[in-house]
Amino acid sequence: MAMSQTNLASVQSAPSVAAAEPDVAVSARQISKTYGEVEALRSLSLEFPRGQLTSLLGPSGCGKTTLLKIVAGLLEPDSGEILVNGKAVTGPGPDRAFVFQDFALLPWASVIRNVAFGLELRGVAKSEREDVARKYIGNVGLAGFENAYPHELSGGMRQRVGLARALSVDADVLLMDEPFSAVDEQTRRKFQEDLLSLVQNENKTFIFVTHSIEEAVYVSDQIAILLPRPSRVLEVIRPSGFRDSGAVNIRRDPEYLDIVDKIWASLRSYVE
Amino acid sequence: MRMFGYRLPGMSSLIVWGLLWELVGRLGVTFFLPPLSEVFVTLFEVIGTPAFLKALGETAYAFILGVFFAIVIGVPTGILMGKNRLVDELLLPWVNIFLSAPLTALVPVLMVLFGFGMQSIIITTTLFAIWIIILNARAGVMQINRSLVEMARCFGASPFEAFTKIYFWAALPEILGGVRIGVIRAVKGVIIGQLLISIVGFGALFELYSANFLMAHFWAVLIVLFALAFTISELLAYLERRVSYYAAKR
Ligand SMILES: Nc1ncnc2c1ncn2[C@@H]1O[C@H](COP(=O)(O)OP(=O)(O)OP(=O)(O)O)[C@@H](O)[C@H]1O
Ligand SMILES: [Mg+2]
Numbered sequence: 001m002a003m004s005q006t007n008l009a010s011v012q013s014a015p016s017v018a019a020a021e022p023d024v025a026v027s028a029r030q031i032s033k034t035y036g037e038v039e040a041l042r043s044l045s046l047e048f049p050r051g052q053l054t055s056l057l058g059p060s061g062c063g064k065t066t067l068l069k070i071v072a073g074l075l076e077p078d079s080g081e082i083l084v085n086g087k088a089v090t091g092p093g094p095d096r097a098f099v100f101q102d103f104a105l106l107p108w109a110s111v112i113r114n115v116a117f118g119l120e121l122r123g124v125a126k127s128e129r130e131d132v133a134r135k136y137i138g139n140v141g142l143a144g145f146e147n148a149y150p151h152e153l154s155g156g157m158r159q160r161v162g163l164a165r166a167l168s169v170d171a172d173v174l175l176m177d178e179p180f181s182a183v184d185e186q187t188r189r190k191f192q193e194d195l196l197s198l199v200q201n202e203n204k205t206f207i208f209v210t211h212s213i214e215e216a217v218y219v220s221d222q223i224a225i226l227l228p229r230p231s232r233v234l235e236v237i238r239p240s241g242f243r244d245s246g247a248v249n250i251r252r253d254p255e256y257l258d259i260v261d262k263i264w265a266s267l268r269s270y271v272e
Numbered sequence: 273m274r275m276f277g278y279r280l281p282g283m284s285s286l287i288v289w290g291l292l293w294e295l296v297g298r299l300g301v302t303f304f305l306p307p308l309s310e311v312f313v314t315l316f317e318v319i320g321t322p323a324f325l326k327a328l329g330e331t332a333y334a335f336i337l338g339v340f341f342a343i344v345i346g347v348p349t350g351i352l353m354g355k356n357r358l359v360d361e362l363l364l365p366w367v368n369i370f371l372s373a374p375l376t377a378l379v380p381v382l383m384v385l386f387g388f389g390m391q392s393i394i395i396t397t398t399l400f401a402i403w404i405i406i407l408n409a410r411a412g413v414m415q416i417n418r419s420l421v422e423m424a425r426c427f428g429a430s431p432f433e434a435f436t437k438i439y440f441w442a443a444l445p446e447i448l449g450g451v452r453i454g455v456i457r458a459v460k461g462v463i464i465g466q467l468l469i470s471i472v473g474f475g476a477l478f479e480l481y482s483a484n485f486l487m488a489h490f491w492a493v494l495i496v497l498f499a500l501a502f503t504i505s506e507l508l509a510y511l512e513r514r515v516s517y518y519a520a521k522r
Contacts, residue, residue, distance in 0.1 A: 074422050092426045104423035107518035108441050118427040121437075151518065169427065 025050035025205035026071060026173055031080035032230075033066055040066045042230035043080065048173075048222075053199045053206035055216035057263065058226030059270055064209045065101070067231075068175050071207065072098050084173060094122065097171035101178045101209075103162045105150040111137060112146040114161050118169035129168075136164040140194075156183035159191075167198075173205045180215070188215075195219050213267070217259050218250055225263060228270050235266060306488045315492035323477065324493070330473035334390060335462045338397025342454055346402040347447055350409025351439050360410070371403040375461070379468045390472060393465035400461025401454035408450025412443025445515050452508035459501040 026048040033041040040063040048054045056064045069075040071082050073092040082089040084096065097118065105114050112133050113120070119129035137146055140160040150158055159182055166174055180188045196219060199206055210216050216223050223237045239259050250256055290308055297307030318324050353360040353367075379396050386392045416439065424438045440447075466475030474493060481490040 069422075072426055074426060092428060094428060096426075098423070098426045100419050100423060102417075102419050104417070104419040106420070106438075106441070108444070108515070121424070121427045121429050121433060149517070165427075 023050045024048065025085060026207065027083045028067065028071065029080050029083065031067065031070060031077045031082070033063070033070065033075065033077050039230040041070075041077070042232055044226075044232050045080075046224055046233050046236070048205055048207055050172075050205050051199075051203050052221035053195070053208055053219055054222045054224060055220040056207065056209045056224050056226060057211075057213065057216045057267075058231065059228050059267070060211065062226050062228050063231035064226060065177055067226075068098075068177050068207060068209055071173075072096055072175050074098075094169065095171055096173045096175060097166035097169050099162050099166045099174065099176040099179045101181060103150075103158045103182075105158055105161055107150050110147050110149055111142065111153070111161055114150065115164045115168055118165055122169070132168050133164070136168045137161075139167070140164045156187045156191075159183060167202070171204070173207065176206065176208045178209050178211065180210075192219050213260055213263050214251075217256055217263070223259075223263070225266060237263065303485065304487055306491070310488050311491045311495065314488040315495060318489055318492050319496070323480075327474045327477045327493075328496075330390070331462055331466065334393040334397055334465070334473065335458060338394045338462060339401055339455055339458045341394070341398045342401035342405055342458065343451060345398075346405035346450075346454070347409045347440075350406040350447075350450075351413050351435065351443060353406065354410040354413025354416075354443070355439065363406075364410075367403050367406050370399070371407065375399055376464055376468075379465060383469060388469050388471060392469060393462060393472065396465035397458045397461040400464075401458035404457065405447075405450040405454040408446045408453075409443055412446030412450075413439055415446075416442040445512065445518075448508065448512045448515060452505060452512060455508060456501065456505055459497070459504070463497065 024047045028044060028046045028048075031041050031044045032039075044063075044067065046054075056067065058064055066075065070077050071084075071089070073082075073089050073096070084093070106117065109117070112130055115137055116124075116129040116133035119132060120126075124132075134146065137143060140163055142157060142160055142164065145153065145157065150161065153161070159179060163176075163179060166176075180191050183191065192215060195206075195208075198204075199219075199221075208216075208219065217239060221238065223239070225234045225237070226232070227234045237259060239255060293305070293308040297305050297310065349363070353363055375396070378399065379392070382392045382395055382399075386395060420438055420442060421434065424434045429437065463474065466473045467478060469475055471479075474497065477493055478490065481487075481493070
């Protein structure tokens with residue numbers, strides 16, 4: 001946004017992953033963000049391939065949420081720009097949907113209204129948007145809870161309402177901020193499997209924030225490891241071999257275990 | 273409360289006080305306090321008379337308009353103050369001053385400004401009710417969950433939609449609490465306004481009764497007013513309970 005033309009050109013001419021990966025849905029270019037004294041992101045660049053899931057992995061407070069909100073257009077970077085489908089982001093848009101870490105459900109609205117809320121804001125007629133909402137409520141396994149209120153649901157169920165809301169607006173890019181943080185281990189594994197099939201079935205680009213190395217390796221096509229503040233990308237890892245071995249077998253795959261170890265090795269030096 | 277093993281309905285104590293009133297009235301201690309039975313007989317006599325209906329109509333008119341303006345101006349102002357730091361800095365001191373100010377003293381000034389009629393009474397009513405409504409709406413908005421606002425922006429809400437679909441509902445429990453207290457204050461406002469101006473509504477009626485020492489009439493009208501104020505307050509408390517299911521979970 002604040003970037004000059006020349007600056008942009010130099011970024012594009014620099015050798016980057018973009019050359020190897022032709023279809024990039026979202027790219028972050030030289031993003032910097034400072035909150036008062038705290039420098040959260042320093043000239044961070046990263047590309048997110050279309051139709052794939054990219055994890056952002058890094059220590060707490062390193063700026064993952066900040067990056068996600070900048071991509072969403074909720075925060076403005078101090079410098080640098082975000083391109084979504086080649087167009088610079090100037091604010092929130094219908095091409096991106098956010099799954100909030102704390103669910104952000106309307107407590108006064110039923111599940112179906114919450115799920116349909118994105119469509120409601122887009123002016124979709126009530127019967128039409130409720131049909132769409134019902135479909136996604138079923139997809140996330142909440143059929144029968146259409147008329148329940150958020151306070152009547154468990155944490156994991158609320159999480160799924162937030163997910164269904166993001167899915168129902170049919171955005172190209174799904175931004176998920178630690179979407180499985182509030183659920184128990186069993187549910188979490190179930191969600192991870194669901195997420196894998198979601199990535200396969202919906203042709204959407206997922207940007208996924210997590211604290212868990214295992215989770216990142218399990219669900220991701222690409223893992224970006226972020227350094228502590230000021231945050232840059234330390235390394236981008238692309239697990240390839242075990243993607244097709246089926247959801248149940250991934251955790252036993254040698255490559256899976258190798259990558260988990262490797263990531264832990266590169267992160268442990270930053271954990272006191 | 274329980275007595276002799278029976279559950280007493282709420283406010284049974286009123287019966288005791290009523291009996292006491294009747295007793296004191298019958299003893300004829302003071303002309304100021306006629307027996308309660310006499311007051312009730314008068315109440316039913318008075319209640320259908322044109323003078324009473326006119327007073328009731330005028331009071332209701334001033335009250336409803338006064339409360340209407342207090343809500344329609346107060347709620348958006350409060351929400352705006354909660355959302356916008358600058359507006360808040362500008363208005364908060366005034367709201368706090370007027371909230372605790374002895375507004376009765378302002379009524380004569382209003383009479384000079386707006387004349388000795390309905391207009392002054394309506395404005396008095398609004399002035400009594402509006403400040404607490406503003407403060408509560410503001411408090412409701414200030415405790416709103418930030419991520420609800422971000423969620424709405426993210427899914428494309430215009431500022432106006434954020435106002436009507438997020439801020440208003442998120443603050444509704446507090447807003448209704450404010451309106452309930454505001455309405456109780458408005459009852460005070462409308463009566464004080466009428467008493468001071470005393471040519472309209474119950475003000476005129478009170479003036480008439482007390483000038484002629486018609487104490488039974490005086491009490492009858494007062495009981496009607498108390499009952500009305502109480503009913504309105506209970507009605508709003510009921511509405512408040514209807515939204516309280518999410519008040520603790522925002
Ligand atoms: N609104 C804000 N005002 C000031 N500082 C902020 C603000 N939001 C975030 N920060 C700071 O920016 C840094 C990055 O925050 P961010 O929330 O992006 O981290 P994160 O990687 O999402 O952390 P976590 O994994 O714990 O959620 C933190 O050190 C935080 O203190
Ligand atoms: Mg975070």
